[in-house]
Amino acid sequence: xxxxxxxxxxxxxxxxxxxxxxxxxxxxxxxxxxxxxxxxxxxxxxxxxxxxxxxxxxxxxxxxxxxxxxxxxxxxxxxxxxxxxxxxxxxxxxxxxxxxxxxxxxxxxxxxxxxxxxxxxxxxxxxxxxxxxxxxxxxxxxxxxxxxxxxxxxxxxxxxxxxxxxxxxxxxxxxxxxxxxxxxxxxxxxxxxxxxxxxxxxxxxxxxxxxxxxxxxxxxxxxxxxxxxxxxxxxxxxxxxxxxxxxxxxxxxxxxxxxxxxxxxxxxxxxxxxxxxxxxxxxxxxxxxxxxxxxxxxxxxxxxxxxxxxxxxxxxxxxxxxxxxxxxxxxxxxxxxxxxxxxxxxxxxxxxxxxxxxxxxxxxxxxxxxxxxxxxxxxxxxxxxxxxxxxxxxxxxxxxxxxxxxxxxxxxxxxxxx
Numbered sequence: 001x002x003x004x005x006x007x008x009x010x011x012x013x014x015x016x017x018x019x020x021x022x023x024x025x026x027x028x029x030x031x032x033x034x035x036x037x038x039x040x041x042x043x044x045x046x047x048x049x050x051x052x053x054x055x056x057x058x059x060x061x062x063x064x065x066x067x068x069x070x071x072x073x074x075x076x077x078x079x080x081x082x083x084x085x086x087x088x089x090x091x092x093x094x095x096x097x098x099x100x101x102x103x104x105x106x107x108x109x110x111x112x113x114x115x116x117x118x119x120x121x122x123x124x125x126x127x128x129x130x131x132x133x134x135x136x137x138x139x140x141x142x143x144x145x146x147x148x149x150x151x152x153x154x155x156x157x158x159x160x161x162x163x164x165x166x167x168x169x170x171x172x173x174x175x176x177x178x179x180x181x182x183x184x185x186x187x188x189x190x191x192x193x194x195x196x197x198x199x200x201x202x203x204x205x206x207x208x209x210x211x212x213x214x215x216x217x218x219x220x221x222x223x224x225x226x227x228x229x230x231x232x233x234x235x236x237x238x239x240x241x242x243x244x245x246x247x248x249x250x251x252x253x254x255x256x257x258x259x260x261x262x263x264x265x266x267x268x269x270x271x272x273x274x275x276x277x278x279x280x281x282x283x284x285x286x287x288x289x290x291x292x293x294x295x296x297x298x299x300x301x302x303x304x305x306x307x308x309x310x311x312x313x314x315x316x317x318x319x320x321x322x323x324x325x326x327x328x329x330x331x332x333x334x335x336x337x338x339x340x341x342x343x344x345x346x347x348x349x350x351x352x353x354x355x356x357x358x359x360x361x362x363x364x365x366x367x368x369x370x371x372x373x374x375x376x377x378x379x380x381x382x383x384x385x386x387x388x389x390x391x392x393x394x395x396x397x398x399x400x401x402x403x404x405x406x407x408x409x410x411x412x413x414x415x416x417x418x
Contacts (some may be wrong), residue, residue, distance in 0.1 A: 009074075009081040018075040025071065029062030035176065035193035036060060063171040064196050076164050079157045087154045099140040100381040100392070109381075109392035111406055120382075120389050126408065127380060141382035149375030149396070156369045162362030169355030173198040176351045180262070181208040182343060186231070189350055199352070202254065205231040209240070211261065211346045213308045221287065224261050226346045253352045260347025263289050263305065267341040274340070279305060292317075293337070301337070310342060378402060 008014070033040070038055065045054055058065035106112045115123070124141070127134055132143040177192035186207045195201070209227040216222045229240040230251050241249045249256040265278045270293075279289040287307065294300040301322070304313040310327035323331075331337045376397040383390040395402045 006077070006081040007085055009078045010085050011078075015075065015078040015082070018071055018078060022068075022071050022075065025062055025068050028059065029068075032059050032062070034061055034063070061194060063167075064194070069168060069171065072164050072168055076161055079161055079164075083154055083157045087157065091150050091154065098379075098381075099135075099137050099142050100383060101140055103383065103385065103390050106381065106383065106390040106392040109394060111394065111402060112390070112392040113406060114388040114390050116389070120384060123382065123389070123391070130405070132378070132380065139384040141380070141384070143380040143382075144378065146375045146377040146395075148372055149377045152369045152373035152375075155365055155372065159362045159365035159369060162358050162365065166355035166358030166362060169358065170353045171355075172196045173200075173354045174352050175199040175201060176349065177201075178259075179348045179350065180260075180345045181348060182264070182345045183208055183211050192350075201352075202252075203233075205233070205235070206256075207231055207237075208346060211344050213261070215307060215309070224258065224346070226258055226348070228256065228348075253354055255351050255353070257349040257351070258346065259349045262345050262347070263308065263342060264345055265343040266291060266303075266305075266339055267343065268293070269336075269338040269340055271335055276343070279342075301333075303339075305342070308342060308344065310339070312339065376401070 033044075041054055041060060054060070058067075062068055100106060106114075124134065127143050130145070132145040133147075134141065134143045136142075173196065175192050175195045177189055179187060179189070179191055181187055184207075186205050188203060188205055189201055192201055207229040209229055211224070211226050213224045214222045223244050225242050225244045227240070227242045228249055230238045230249075232238055239249070239251055243249045243256060243258045245258050248258070263279050263281070265276055267274060267276050269275075277291050277293065279291050282288040282290065289305040291303045291305075292300060293303065300317050302315040302317055302319075304315070305311075306313065312325050314322040314325055314331065316322060325331050325339065327339050327342065329338065374397070376395050378393065378395040378398075380391065380393045391406075393402055393405070
């Protein structure tokens, strides 16, 4: 089989060009909201593109388009080709023994010296004690140290391949969805987007057991919580967790995040009748909701909810302040009036990312390869000539440390002379 075509993909310029292309595509996918409805793009991008051209190009789902996946595949081919045609041969060469048999070969090295024959055994012992692997061929010596550092480029390529493959699996097999759920409701995943041909949306029921908000001393929202259960098809509870922002629920391939919340209504009791009324947020005020009850007194009541702890301000429709009331407190007018419950809904984001573990493994290997790359690959050549011992060395890193080794060689010679 002819593999010469793959040598074209070993080009560094091609790999850098693909990286820049992928970065450009990723920027587009970050700037433009992904997975929104057609109406969203019609409203927000009418002045930029015709919305049908916008959708035809796939700008609403960049990470699942053929041109983005193709760029990832081409970069993967570059990495594999470079690994087999360049990195493996380089590693194989690094493990070979290269003996130098003539003094003039030593003079070509930047670090070279000649010492007395009395230091030969001490020099070999010194190299052995400093962890060098030593090879001997008659009067020639070759030693190296730090061969592990030569594996770093290969590990980098493997880690990048894992990241690319994980990203492709996530793009082709993952999905995300948004749900707004009221307390006590059992629901299934329905409002999903970013679905690809390999995505599998599990048909599992979930139950919103409770929802509450934690406030600061200044009556500001500090954190909001949802008590969530995952049920089996028979209704048995499989897992239960209280989630909050940055503390999601993990179940198999699903991750459920707490993203938002809202107040949608209240339940009240007038005389012996129970009613459910909507609560409408103020346009120019944060965390304030209002409702109107027309049949409590002659003019009706206007309620303003200050927080989810159930503190209401009560006005008549003329704007006159009547007083404050809390949940379960009875207000006696021409009819008895009592607020029983505030109806809230919590916003959940449900995501499935089958490639996330592969991506994390790739980044983990990338960090390991970064540490390994700092290991210096050092080579020593020794020629035991008739009158002198010639020594030369080179390294790809830590040039100062190598110079210090030469100083120690000289000190070994001086000690022997003493």
